[in-house]
Structures are given as C-alpha cells and as structure tokens.
Amino acid sequence: MSEASADQPRTGVRGEPSAAPAETLLRESRIVVSAIREALVNPRCQLSWEYDNCGGVISLAALSHECVCLEQLDRGVRQADPSPMISLVVRHHLETWLTGMYLLLGGHEALENFVGATRRSEDAQRNAIEELQAEGSLEDYEFGPDENSDWEPARWNYEEVAREVDRLGNELQLLRGSRASYQVGYRSFSGRLGAHPTWRLLDTYIDTRTGIALVKSHDRTPIFRRAGLQWSVVLTAVHANVAMSERNLDTSVFVRAIETLTAPRPEEPN
Numbered sequence: 001m002s003e004a005s006a007d008q009p010r011t012g013v014r015g016e017p018s019a020a021p022a023e024t025l026l027r028e029s030r031i032v033v034s035a036i037r038e039a040l041v042n043p044r045c046q047l048s049w050e051y052d053n054c055g056g057v058i059s060l061a062a063l064s065h066e067c068v069c070l071e072q073l074d075r076g077v078r079q080a081d082p083s084p085m086i087s088l089v090v091r092h093h094l095e096t097w098l099t100g101m102y103l104l105l106g107g108h109e110a111l112e113n114f115v116g117a118t119r120r121s122e123d124a125q126r127n128a129i130e131e132l133q134a135e136g137s138l139e140d141y142e143f144g145p146d147e148n149s150d151w152e153p154a155r156w157n158y159e160e161v162a163r164e165v166d167r168l169g170n171e172l173q174l175l176r177g178s179r180a181s182y183q184v185g186y187r188s189f190s191g192r193l194g195a196h197p198t199w200r201l202l203d204t205y206i207d208t209r210t211g212i213a214l215v216k217s218h219d220r221t222p223i224f225r226r227a228g229l230q231w232s233v234v235l236t237a238v239h240a241n242v243a244m245s246e247r248n249l250d251t252s253v254f255v256r257a258i259e260t261l262t263a264p265r266p267e268e269p270n
Contacts, residue, residue: 035254070233070236076225087228102164
C-alpha cells in the first residue's frame, strides 16, 4: 500500500467560507470521478469472485458508489440545492466511505460483519412481516428469498466502524481522523445541518420575531454546499489512493486532489 497518509478534510461542517471556490471543487470532483472509473476497468481491479477477494471487490463497489454521490453533490452545488438535501447526500457518502474503507482494511472480519449485518436486518424485517401477516395487518406481501443465510447475523454500528477504520489506518500509517469525522461530521450532518428532521432544522422554518409564529416556505439553515462537496471529494480521493496503491496503479491524481483541497486558504465570501 502507499505510504502516503492523509488527514480528514479541514472543512466539513465549519461553513462555506473555508471551502474552495466552486469552480475548483467541481473540477477536482470530476477529475477524481473520471480517474476512479478509468481505474475500475483496469484488469488489476477485476478480481475473481471468491471469498478472499469479496471484501476488496465490495470496497471497490463502495468507491464507485461514492462517485455517484459526488455527481449528485456536483449537481447540488450548481443548482444551489437546499443545504439539508446536500447534508443528506454527504452523510450517505460518509457512511459509504466508512464501509468501503473498513472492508478494504479490515479483512475477513470486516466482510463477515458487513454481510452479517444484512442478514440480521433482513431476518428482523422478515420476522416483523410474518407477525403483521399473522395478525391480519398485511396481506399479499412476499419478502423474497434469504440470500445471506450462510452468514452469521452481526451488528453494524458506524461509530464502531469509524473507530476500526481509525485503528487500522493508524497501524498502516495511511490515514487518521476517521473517528473524528464521525463524531464531528456525521453527527453534525444529522443533527445540525438537516439530514434528519430535527428540532434544529424545523425551527429554521419558523419566524417568531413579531410574537406570532409564522411558518416560512424556506429554511434558514447555514449554507452548506461547497463544504459538503469538498469533504466528500477528499474522502473519496483518500479511499481511491489506498485502494489503487494496493493494486499498483497510479494514484497521483488522488494525491494531488487531497493536497489541493486540504491546503489552508484564506476565508472567502459565500
């Protein structure tokens, strides 16, 4: 693996002034997405579908999905989408990134936890559906075959996954700050920036300055667009750097993107 290490992005939830200009972010995002998709068709990324390779292959699938998220964020920045919608995509991207990095670094244990969590979730849903059907509350619903029956059920918690990615990344001197990304970024996306319909979000629609509660048509959350894209591009480039270094592919595009988007810059107006 590459010896290059990377801190987590310096921007994240601090606001738009600390983010790079939109033209820089859109350019870097598209370059990273293009380089990843070019790498994924390289024979070195085309592995035989067997147990020892499953974690690596699914991690590459996570990386590909991160690119889909970046394209959505690209559109969100260009179209000035509402900040809570941006937060929702950024949060989903972070979940995907944590999953992909854990599968990449965590070996068989990570794979078994990941697939086992799907088994546990589907078992719980299947049992709930059977209970609803038994009491007559749900009819004519077929859940589908149990495709994960060979795996032991397991719990999946993103905070624990972040802690494991941090530990494994530090041991390999590849990255640090994954747990901080969860505690600061993930929780802020959910609670403060609108990925969940919390009191903080819904209160921003209410104007009480006249003593009468007026519900407005738009929220008043802090603008969160460029910072969200920047955060996600850097994380995607970190994932790609580690994954493609492991396959002896050129990672200079990803290293340059990380360096460009994490370099200190003077605050700029929104």
